[in-house]
Amino acid sequence: MKAIILKELKLIRKDKRSFLFLLLMPVLFIVMFGSVFGGTGDSGGITLRVVDQDGTEASRSFLERAGQIIDVKAADASELDEQIGKIGQGQFSALLVIPSGFEAAMKQGVPADVKLYRDPAAAASLAPIEAILNGISNGYREQKLAGALASMGQSQAEAERTLASPIRIENVSTASDRFNYVDQVVPGMTVMFVFFIMITMSRRFFEEKKTGLLSRIRSTSIKPLHYLIGMWIPFALTVVAQCAVLFAFGHLVYDLNLGDLSALALIVAALSVAGTGLGLGLSFVMPGEGAAMVVTQLISMGGAMLGGLWVPSYMLPQFVQTIGHFTPQYWAQHSLVNVIAHNAHIADVAGGVVVLLTFGLAGLALAFFRLPGFLRTAAS
Structure with a gap:
């Protein structure tokens, strides 16, 4: 299993297409949206x-x-x-x-x-x-x-x-959803492009299937579970590194407040499990690489729209907000914004973390049960 993990880490590092989708594209989107909205999003001025x-x-x-x-x-x-x-x-x-x-x-x-x-x-x-x-x-x-x-x-x-007026209005300060637009766009673009890891994952499995590597693995003593974990860990680590780079970029370039780092790290870990778990399950369900690409883009872009990654969720129509609650993107974005903009801590985002882990574990379970059939098709 260690050899599989090291192999995948080297392949991911050499994959220029993965670098484009996972790092370069989200950075460009963050810069573009941050420039268009002035990096502040302060709508309070008239x-x-x-x-x-x-x-x-x-x-x-x-x-x-x-x-x-x-x-x-x-x-x-x-x-x-x-x-x-x-x-x-x-x-x-x-x-x-x-x-x-x-x-x-x-x-x-x-x-x-x-x-x-x-x-x-x-x-x-x-x-x-x-x-x-x-x-x-x-x-x-x-x-x-x-x-x-x-x-x-x-x-x-x-x-x-x-x-003097017979009525006196007392101002009481409370939490607000008005925040710097960077607080929306940096986590939004990060979450959106995290799910593009599924493209890299599906491509890797279908490449191993085409080259016959899966057939050779099936003939060895490597257990399917060990193969599954060995393939999954490098992608999960890649997502964690991707999030770390993008949030560091937002902090250094746009002075993004990262809030409670322990809560932020917990959300990133759960997001990594969700994105890679769903990617693993998708890879073993789709009939081919082309179909996997289409479904991955549908999940990534559709989830971005419904989950409030482009604009705050409360600005969307009510029926879209309702549907968005069934996407992992919504729970990831909601939890991240709570930490970044509203100073939330681990206890405040625990519910969102549990939902993300549920999505990820469901994908991993699907991959585990589909793996034997996927290996048999590789051997034929």
Whole structure:
């Protein structure tokens, strides 16, 4: 069995196609997705483009208030038509215009109008901007009412009590699924490409079948179980090495927080068992190498879509989320993200680890029962 393990490790090391699928491709995907999404995925920032036609102290004060809450990008007054045209082209969704006479209207005590040019097709993204502008407007109103109450003889404390809302909202911090996009893409691409090990595994078994090596092994005293374990261990170690390299890449290049390393290592070990166990079972069930390739890609890509490897699972339709719970990719990704983004520990991910081991052991059991038949076909 030791000789089989050493043989397979040498063959895997020399296999350039395995290097392409298991290391180079996931690194390229991580870089691509990380670059597209800026490496942060911070969706909490809101940008509002503004044209200030008034250019007075009052208009600047208004924009300073807005700038404390959202990212304000000012454009020159001469660019108004161009900016409105960009909304029609879908380049952005809203433009705030402070017209001339804004400060004069405020001094006269009449409503000072501002104009919000908006794309009606982007109602969801505009809602936060409208809420922020309404909040600023209410602030000015409260300031005006406080002045009126003061002129009526109320002290500042009395005016504040009069204007105080009868309802108080208390903010309570709790865990959130909002996290750096790298926390999603690094484990997602790692899990997706782990299952490409099944291509390498099926190709190796069918090559040994074609070359007659399996026939010679069957005629020796090597027990089928020893052969199975000897072939499986090198691939399991390869997956562990693959995960270690990809997570190290994410940590060094994108400053990925790895969380509890012991929990992360446990998930990687269980993921290795799941991916290679299913690969072993698949290799002995498929009628040929071509069929094995097709099924492997279906499992890898289909599981990536259903298991929430490309986007967080909660963003998928409910029926897709339900189906995803039956894939090993979901449990691997869910457990990894919990460790990386939510500081989970071993006890928190034990359920996901058990599910991954169940998938892997089911594949290994299938391979064990199918191995004698596979060896007989190799001998014929």
